[in-house]
Amino acid sequence: MCGIVGYTGREQAAGILLDGLRKLEYRGYDSAGIAVRNGAEQAQVVKTLGKLDSLISLTDGGKTLMGKCGIGHTRWATHGVPSVANAHPHVSGNCRNTGNGPVESAVVGVHNGIIENYMELKEKLLTHGYMFYSETDTEVLVKLVDYYYRKYKIGPIDAINRTMVRARGSYALTLMFTDYPGEIYAARKDSPLIIGRTEDASFLASDVPAILNYTRDVYYIQNHQSARITPDSVTFFDLNGDKVVLPETHIEWDALSAEKDGYEHFMLKEIHEQPKVVSNTLKALDFQSIGLTDTVLKGIRQICITGCGSAWHVGMAAQYVIEDLASVPVRVELASEFRYRSIPFSEGTLVIVISQSGETADSLAALRKAKECGLMVLAVVNVMGSSIAREADFVLHTVAGPEISVATTKAFSAQLICMDLFAIQLGYVKGLISQEKYDFYIKEASLLPDKIQMILDDKQKLQWLSTKLAAQKSMFFIGRSLDYSICLEGSLKMKEISYIHSEAYAAGELKHGTISLIEEGTVVLGVMTEKSVLEKTYSNMVECKARGAYLVSIVSGNTGKLKEIDFNICIPDCDAVFTPSLAIVPLQLLSYYTSINRGLDVDKPRNLAKSVTVE
Numbered sequence: 001m002c003g004i005v006g007y008t009g010r011e012q013a014a015g016i017l018l019d020g021l022r023k024l025e026y027r028g029y030d031s032a033g034i035a036v037r038n039g040a041e042q043a044q045v046v047k048t049l050g051k052l053d054s055l056i057s058l059t060d061g062g063k064t065l066m067g068k069c070g071i072g073h074t075r076w077a078t079h080g081v082p083s084v085a086n087a088h089p090h091v092s093g094n095c096r097n098t099g100n101g102p103v104e105s106a107v108v109g110v111h112n113g114i115i116e117n118y119m120e121l122k123e124k125l126l127t128h129g130y131m132f133y134s135e136t137d138t139e140v141l142v143k144l145v146d147y148y149y150r151k152y153k154i155g156p157i158d159a160i161n162r163t164m165v166r167a168r169g170s171y172a173l174t175l176m177f178t179d180y181p182g183e184i185y186a187a188r189k190d191s192p193l194i195i196g197r198t199e200d201a202s203f204l205a206s207d208v209p210a211i212l213n214y215t216r217d218v219y220y221i222q223n224h225q226s227a228r229i230t231p232d233s234v235t236f237f238d239l240n241g242d243k244v245v246l247p248e249t250h251i252e253w254d255a256l257s258a259e260k261d262g263y264e265h266f267m268l269k270e271i272h273e274q275p276k277v278v279s280n281t282l283k284a285l286d287f288q289s290i291g292l293t294d295t296v297l298k299g300i301r302q303i304c305i306t307g308c309g310s311a312w313h314v315g316m317a318a319q320y321v322i323e324d325l326a327s328v329p330v331r332v333e334l335a336s337e338f339r340y341r342s343i344p345f346s347e348g349t350l351v352i353v354i355s356q357s358g359e360t361a362d363s364l365a366a367l368r369k370a371k372e373c374g375l376m377v378l379a380v381v382n383v384m385g386s387s388i389a390r391e392a393d394f395v396l397h398t399v400a401g402p403e404i405s406v407a408t409t410k411a412f413s414a415q416l417i418c419m420d421l422f423a424i425q426l427g428y429v430k431g432l433i434s435q436e437k438y439d440f441y442i443k444e445a446s447l448l449p450d451k452i453q454m455i456l457d458d459k460q461k462l463q464w465l466s467t468k469l470a471a472q473k474s475m476f477f478i479g480r481s482l483d484y485s486i487c488l489e490g491s492l493k494m495k496e497i498s499y500i501h502s503e504a505y506a507a508g509e510l511k512h513g514t515i516s517l518i519e520e521g522t523v524v525l526g527v528m529t530e531k532s533v534l535e536k537t538y539s540n541m542v543e544c545k546a547r548g549a550y551l552v553s554i555v556s557g558n559t560g561k562l563k564e565i566d567f568n569i570c571i572p573d574c575d576a577v578f579t580p581s582l583a584i585v586p587l588q589l590l591s592y593y594t595s596i597n598r599g600l601d602v603d604k605p606r607n608l609a610k611s612v613t614v615e
């Protein structure tokens, strides 16, 4: 959460910083700020409350801030309410205002993550005469660096290293020291931070899209490492202050893939990219090359899938498919729970961590816990080079490209297809799927992109339905087995961006309490693509209608008459294994148009951020 950018080079920094922040706004958007240095002058700090536009207009697109070196931040509040005082950058000086303007300070910095022992550190700094203008842990961190820097008269890297030893928690920290014009310093633990280079400039960012316009050659700074960044070089250090050499990585994503490309919102663009994303992900899947050889697969006795939010929903869908096709027992755990549980795993357990960003704090912690228990970990990630990708034993890459909208769509679809193919491969290797059946599944999968396109081409009726949904106070999504997993995702999409209360229920559970919430006009949306359980779910829908519900259904192919349904959405037929890949598309579109009809900010829903890198 939160976005960090930094630039030092030959150009005016402010415009570049604002451009980078624009690309990162999806990581947090309750306040924003930049600090720019003009030569050896004190940093000029400008911070505003609300979205980035206020900062852009206050600085006239950056024109009012002279200087070729600077750092910037867009915030998702953790410590302290969204306010100008709590916005980053923070300064080490004892200013009495909000930290805006030129403030006499040795250090100015921005930070992502959470410092768990910040209160204890604050107490210590108070006894040394430091005063605080904000409620943030970041101000404490900046002042702690300042404290070591001045007390021991040491260089920036040594001061940062001492700070890293004392601070507990997660951080991507970016600093400028008044004594070191043109230089930026950085440090990292468990929060993403990359450094990009061109011939005459260096860039920092918490996420790739911020610097794609300038460079695709980047370094991933590792945990407990620091860096000194100048226009001409970047040098990395370990916790002892010794130099370390990091490999340069070339990012394949092109700059255009992080733009809206004519669509009104990133979410709509990303929904429409799904045919291509599913096709690219299918083409890229190669189990042998990532180490999932037949021998490894044959040795899998049990699987535990973990992740958060939508990634967890993919796990729920995969559970049905893997157990069905490969007959391997699967449990699905929320990463935030998994990390604190003592689950007795037997030998031959594979833990699968699913994550778009590869940086979600709970998913990363779950991965580490699995590794501590000596278990094999397969990561299904979209961002290569991310922490989860780097720490897993095997990595399946979802080739979705950068996903900017907070509500995930194309990454979800890529994860689904990855897990389906994993299940098919596992079943095949275990001898439970014949060659003929295997070929059939591969053929069916290859037809999905065109079928998704057919749903996208037929979206007018969904637009119409969304006008009705927009007036709802509450909605229910019901389904059985695989359909239930899609209900979970459809319901999350709806509440996430339309702010309509919505619940997903396994259809058979309704009668055990939830049905009391159904009243005249309540929308109940039944996902009924699975022929074997369609009649059962339909009966549950009819029970809701008898209590006044308005019924919407999603069915696959020709199902015959379901006469009690008020609004039917028919998706193309396909093998049951793959129906979630189709059924989710109308639900994504419905959420999108409902949010639009309610006049909301689709790509940046309130209180949320794209990547949850704090616990």
Ligand code: M6R
Binding pocket: 308, 309, 310, 311, 354, 355, 356, 357, 358, 359, 360, 363, 406, 407, 408, 492, 493, 496, 610, 611, 612
């Ligand atoms: O980056 P991750 O896949 O690990 O993120 C997990 C969740 O935070 C994410 O799926 C979230 O639920 C989405 N905003 C839902 O649209």
